[in-house]
Structure formats: structure tokens, C-alpha cells
Amino acid sequence: MDYEKEKILFKIYCELSNFLEREGKKLKAEDWWNKFCNERIFYTHRHTFVSKYSQLFLNDDWRIYDLFAHKEGIYFLAFQDRYPEFKAFIKAMSIKSASQEVQIEFQNAENPKFDEHLTEEFRSFLMYVLRYLYHEEYELYKKFTSNDSWIHLQNLRFYTAENLCIKLSLGTESVIEPNARTFYDRKTNRFLIKEEFKEDETILASEICKLFDSPKGLDDFIYNILSREDPDEIERWLREKQLDALPLDERQRLKLHMPAPTTPSAEIVDDEFLKQDVLAPIKEETTTDETLMEEKVFTQEVWKQECEPKEASIKWQVYSPRPKKEVIELEREISTPSIIEPNLSEEERKAIGRWGEEYAMAALTNKLSNQYPNCEIRETGEGIIILVEGKEKARIIWLNREQDALKEYDIKIVYEGVEEYYEVKSTPTESKRWFPLSKNQWDFAKKQGDKFHILRVYNAGIKSKAFIADIVNPYEKWEKGEIELKIKNIRIKI
Secondary structure, three states, X not given: OOHHHHHHHHHHHHHHHHHHHHHHHHHHOOOOHHHHHOOOOEEEOOOOEEOOXXXXXXOOOXXXXXXXXXXXXXXXXXXXXXXXXXXXXXXXXXXXXXXXXXXXXXXXXXXXXXXXXXXXXXXXXXXXXXXHHHHHXXXXXHHHOOXXXXXXXXXXXXXXXXXXXXXXXXXXXXXXXOOOOEEEEOOOOEEEEEHHHOOOXXXXXXXXXXXXXXXXXXXXXXXXXXXXXXXHHHHHHHHHOOOOOOOHHXXXXXXOOEEOOOOOOOOOOHHHHHHHXXXXXXXXXXXXXXXXXXXXXXXXXXXXXXXXXXXXXXXXXXXXXXXXXXXXXXXXXXXXXXXXXXXXXXXXXXXXXXXXXXXXXXXXXXXXXXXXXXXXXXXXXXXXXXXXXXXXXXXXXXXXXXXXOXXXXXXXXXXXXEEXXXXXXXXXXXXXXOOOOOHHHHHHHHHHHHHEEEEEEEOOOOOOOOEEEEEEOHHXXXXXXXXXXXXOOOOOOO
8 A cells, every 4th residue: 555545544544533532322333333343444564454353453662563563463553653643443443552462471580679769760850851851842741741641650660680581472472582671561560671781871861761752862861860960950951951840830730640658657656667667778679469559649739848847846766777678578568669759849859958957957956955954055147056054065057057058068066076967868758768969978978987977857848747867977887788879970080
């Protein structure tokens, strides 16, 4: 069939689809309808016609298409780039999508393992990708922010394996990929990646780009986002590229679909809660029926503080990881992934950081005042002074009180001739495990040892739920394997 005839056929499909949308029940009641549906009326990638009883599929995944298009018994419906224009016809004919029909078997000796960091990293830059699509590929933006697609993207989970050998079966045909780098399993919404490539930002950018139909320039854009850790640096780069933030109404609309948090019972005391889930070593998870359970959805609005930091109850725990075995057992009780930090604007991130630092100041003040009974607490331009009988016992200095001091820490305490340094990392969620630290801060932490603390503020802005996990000497904890470190942007000079 030549190009002009294909155009006529496509128009027939569209006209029939439009009629089905308007008067589908009436059309299906006609005597000739069932016989018509059984005829060889489906034009395929082979430029031939087949009936719906052939092994006929929709081409909704080019990777699957490439693997099976040459198989004699497999057919893909033509006009794959324009399926939405005759979707009522496709639905009425019950043509199945290849991605939903393909069966995947792992030929590996071991099951893939859930990678929490990659999952959170993907979710953290997802809004940046949507910004790109909104400005550069608006039709794709509309496609991927429809309710089902948006929820699917946010619930995507990443898995890694030492070797990625996959057997794919479609209809009666099978294909083996003996050394796959990645594979996106649409049915279970899992992105599988070979272990050796999970730190390779070039490959990650290239493969993730395919999730969004590979528009021109998106792979380079994703690479640039992945190679920048600091949100402020990302925002500056986006402004240089004239990729403004999404309009407020769009951000609010998209935030209506976020993964459900795993929230412990309100009866659990703070100490026990911290032991169970906060800042434990990164948990390993194998693929089980429980981990593939359908994930719930809840409503998440733009971040708003419900109280001032000084009004929130003070909850403090020195971080102490649980044994790895216990962490794995706990994970098996959870049917949904940890909540990620919502897609926040630059202003919201700064407000959360400010709230967390002020809350940390209140917590440190409370802690020191308990060490000096009957003390006087005096507020100064740089922070707090603790006085006993008119003599200064301790001083808490908030370096960023007026403006960002650009130091390796946010708060310094001086008492009894000793200095301690506190870097505050805040999140409005209960269980976001990963957070960035600059190389200068890490070098400073190594130098200061027990004098350097990271205060992880959880549930920032929530009066009854805010709490702090105090990570003392993070460098030593990393050496002991109690916390995990991801090193990015390694540069070699020769």
C-alpha cells in the first residue's frame, strides 16, 4: 500500500473512532458489526492486513518493538505515533499493548535489589524534566502529566542487579537479552539497571530519556541535572537556559498525586520510631509480591508551616543505626516506598531550610539550658547566650540568621572552651533518607570528628511531628558502614 492509500486508511480509522465515541452502543448493536470486527481490517508494520485473532499488539514501547518486529508471528498495529487519534476504535477492538502483554523472566542467579537512592533521585529531578517538557515539548508534557501517567512516573522504582539477562516473551515468541544495561518493566513499573551502570550519569540520562519518548535534547538536559547536586546551582542553570518554573496552578495540580507515606502508628514513641526507620543504613529489598503491591495515593499540597519553629515540640535523638537484618525485616512490613520530598520551588526549599535551622536553634537552646539549671537565656544579634549567675557558660551562634554565611556549618556552639559545629538538613517528610553535602563540608566533618554534627530535621513545619536526628561524627559513621555516601563528579588531574 502506497503512502496516499495509507493516509486514506488512517482517515477511515479516525472517522470510525469518532463515530464509536458518539454512538458506540448503536453501532455495536448492528448485525454486521461482529462479523466486521473479525475481518482482516488491521493494517500492520509489515504493510499487511490481519484479523484481531492474530498476534496483534499496539507498539507502545519501541524497545519491545525492536526486539519482536522481525518475528514472523508477531504484528504491530501501524500508525503507532498517532494511536490517540483513533483510540476509541482501538479500545472497541480490544487490541492489547505490547508493554502490558510482554512477559519478563530474569535469567540471573539473583533477584534484582531495590535501590532506594536511585528511586529518590529520579523523583527529585522529575519536576525538572517536566519543566523542560513544558517549555520545549508541550504535547509530551500533556501526555506525561495526565493523571495515570503522572502517578505511574512518581511510583516508578529502580532496581539493580550484577548481571541483567532477561527473557522476554510476547505471544508465542521469545527473545533473550543476555547482557542488558537497563530495562523498564511497565507492567510492574520497575526500572532495572545493571549494577555497574547505576553511577554512570551519561547512561542513566540516555536510558531515562526513553521513558519520556526520547525528545531531542532531553538526554543532555537530564545529564546536566544529574551532574549538579546543589538545588540552587540547578536553579541558576535553569534560569540561564530560560526554563522558568512551572506555573503555580500546574505545580499545585501535579502535587495532587504523590506516593503515600509509610507513617508509623501515632502510639509509637519518638525514640522507638527513630530506631525503626530514620537514617538507618540503606535497606536492601528483593522483588517479592509484597514489594510490587499497588501503591496508594494521597493529596499533597504546597508546603505550608503550621507553626513557628519555637512553637513545635522539641524531640531529639542521637542517631544510632539498627542492625542490617532488622532493617530488612522492617522493610518487608511496608507495602509502599518511603515518601519523597515533594517537588518544591526554590522559595519553599529556602523556607523549609530556614524553619529547620530555627527549630535546631530552639532544640540546642533547650538542650544546653537543661545542662545549666537556673540559667538565664539571653538572645543576641548572633544567637543565644546561656548565663549562670551573670557569667557566660555557653554561646549558640546562628551563622545564617541574617543571610547565608556560606560556611561548612549553620550553627556553632562554644562552651567550656570547646567548639562544636552543626549542619542542619531539613525535610518536610518523615523518611527521606538521602540529602546532599558539599565536598568542603565533608572534608570539614573529617577534620572535626566528634565536634561535627549533622542535625536532620524531619517533618519541618509540623507542630506535633517535627523531630531531630543528631548524626555525630558522620565521617566516622561512614567508615564504619553505618551511613552510605554517594560520591559524584570525581575529577582526576594528571
